Amino acid sequence: MAPLPNSIEARDIAHHFHPFTNARRHEEIGPIVMAKGDGVFVEDIDGKRYIEAMSGLWSVAVGFSEKRLVDAAVKQMAELPYYHSFTHKSHAPVVDLAEKLINIAPVPMAKVHFTNSGSEANDLIVKLLRYRANGMGEPRRKKIISRLRGYHGITLAAASLTGLPNNHASFDLPIEGILHTICPHYWREGREGESEEAFATRCAAELEAMIEAEGPETIAAFIAEPVMGAGGVVIPPVTYWEKIQAVLSRYPEIVFVADEVICGFGRTGEMFGSVTYDLKPDIITVSKGLSSSYLPISAVIMNDRVYQPIADETARIGTFGHGFTTTGHPVAAAVALENLKIIEERDLVGNARARGPRLQDGLRRLADHPLVGEVRGVGLIAGVELVTDKEKKVAVQPPGALAAKAFGLIQERGVISRAIGDTLAFCPPLIIEDEHIDTILATTREGLDALA
Ligand code: PLP
Numbered sequence: 307m308a309p310l311p312n313s314i315e316a317r318d319i320a321h322h323f324h325p326f327t328n329a330r331r332h333e334e335i336g337p338i339v340m341a342k343g344d345g346v347f348v349e350d351i352d353g354k355r356y357i358e359a360m361s362g363l364w365s366v367a368v369g370f371s372e373k374r375l376v377d378a379a380v381k382q383m384a385e386l387p388y389y390h391s392f393t394h395k396s397h398a399p400v401v402d403l404a405e406k407l408i409n410i411a412p413v414p415m416a417k418v419h420f421t422n423s424g425s426e427a428n429d430l431i432v433k434l435l436r437y438r439a440n441g442m443g444e445p446r447r448k449k450i451i452s453r454l455r456g457y458h459g460i461t462l463a464a465a466s467l468t469g470l471p472n473n474h475a476s477f478d479l480p481i482e483g484i485l486h487t488i489c490p491h492y493w494r495e496g497r498e499g500e501s502e503e504a505f506a507t508r509c510a511a512e513l514e515a516m517i518e519a520e521g522p523e524t525i526a527a528f529i530a531e532p533v534m535g536a537g538g539v540v541i542p543p544v545t546y547w548e549k550i551q552a553v554l555s556r557y558p559e560i561v562f563v564a565d566e567v568i569c570g571f572g573r574t575g576e577m578f579g580s581v582t583y584d585l586k587p588d589i590i591t592v593s594k595g596l597s598s599s600y601l602p603i604s605a606v607i608m609n610d611r612v613y614q615p616i617a618d619e620t621a622r623i624g625t626f627g628h629g630f631t632t633t634g635h636p637v638a639a640a641v642a643l644e645n646l647k648i649i650e651e652r653d654l655v656g657n658a659r660a661r662g663p664r665l666q667d668g669l670r671r672l673a674d675h676p677l678v679g680e681v682r683g684v685g686l687i688a689g690v691e692l693v694t695d696k697e698k699k700v701a702v703q704p705p706g707a708l709a710a711k712a713f714g715l716i717q718e719r720g721v722i723s724r725a726i727g728d729t730l731a732f733c734p735p736l737i738i739e740d741e742h743i744d745t746i747l748a749t750t751r752e753g754l755d756a757l758a
Contacts, residue, residue: 343370365594382640399639416610420634424567424593425459427604432463435526441619455489455537510549527561532579535568539689571595575659575685603638654736668747716753
């Protein structure tokens, strides 16, 4: 039904160009306009309530009505609403947050540089690695290996790291020097008769072969999410990370970047995905759960061997020529600090660990459904991949049409998931309780039944 003239929906269609949206389709159907949130729920302007089973965009860890974050923002706004960190300036929230991130990091880290989004954090890493290579007198060491279906954001460099066709198509991406290796999705990528273990070995061998083919002296870094999120929630084979890190240990000059933008702060049932999978990264990027997305903030956390050559280069050149007006924004930093305090005080990481099995087991019970191909997940992140032919593992064309329909039917029934290709993703707030999980599970089955 076309929106009424002058309604907010009509005005949205008239003036608002949406991110990650089919613009022509939007002109036809318009938006769902959200008005408020409480706990794990959001409510639209017509008063319809939804369980936000995606935490917005994988990010609202503490739920949609955390007054302590509001109070932290108001207090900081009243005291010092803005100051920058250029040319030796600082303020308490940014110092406290940097220190806090170093203290809770899963491996010894040295410095934190702030940015405003996950994309900007990963974009900065591309710049940092170039800067560092120049600083070390190794100007050829600039290539970065990422993975097909990895998601690292949408700025020119971050979108290039991303290994998804939609983020490259018509943008003339990727930029030069970004390579993509195999996605560790056994169910899709494993060969006929290949065991999961053998598949993990092949993933590691392909990474090593790429390093050798390019020349190890040209590779600056390998970047990966502990669990792929926006690529369709891909849980790596059990021995994948052990084998990948064994390859990296043979090339100690290659920096290992863990993109923890989704996994960071409890999502996998540990404070970091790097803890769940025993990763030893040199750089960690965080955002989303850092402030529960109440305000935009992200961070690049790096160890000394990354930082020192960069610092030397700043001295040689005269300054580090990078930073945003809003880098390390005091209000965002104050909100992030309070958010981390809440995550610790309420043991939301423990809650993710405790409730995760109820979500994962419940979703796995959907595996008997005629439209479900694979169910995968860890902690409070999960994916349900839909198919119309279980044996051939294919869905109706065009790709994504099946999950888009399922998503719509589930949303109509009051649960917001996310359709990624033909996978339905679930990533609820870390405050979730059993009754909400049960509603998500029942509603998902109802939606799928309505489609079958
Ligand atoms: N890295 C990962 C793993 C992400 O999931 C995302 C966003 O979904 C990003 C980076 C980009 O973050 P942002 O959307 O804040 O730019």
